[in-house]
Amino acid sequence: MENILSIINNLQTIIVIILAVMVIILFFIVIIQSKSINRLENKYRKFMRGVDNKNIEELITMYLDKIDKAAEQTEHMNELYKSLNNKLNSCVQKVSIVRYRAFEDVGSDLSYSIAFLDNKNDGIILTGIYGRNESTTYAKPIDKGLSRYELSEEENYVLKDAMNKAV
Incomplete structure (x- = not known):
């Protein structure tokens, strides 16, 4: 034990210098x-302050509200689209016309037949x-591409021509 104490006493200045260093x-x-830590804290404060001195929580809440509003608008647009699509199916979408001469003694093609059909071939x-x-x-x-009245050759032509048109 005394050996250790004497070694420590001899090296005391070196130990003190090493400890000081x-x-x-x-x-x-x-x-x-x-x-x-100060730099990181400053960055954190800027981050939490957010844009226009709003903190991150307010920004997230604001954006979540915007997302909810956009979802409501999308749902409304989908309903509007379905309504318009249903109305569009009953609108005139297919039209065909043919001009012809009904009587030989009449000069020009002044007679005509026009077919007006919707998407279901009603019209x-x-x-x-x-x-x-x-x-x-x-x-x-x-009604569904058929007439309950007899159709002339020209009327049959415009009916088939209109039904073959793509919507």
């Missing part, structure tokens, strides 16, 4: 760590027959 090194490490065929002394117009209903 270690204290100085630790002091510099503490200063560097303090600066790093009407209008036929105008032009003669020298009179002009007559007929309307024939069409």
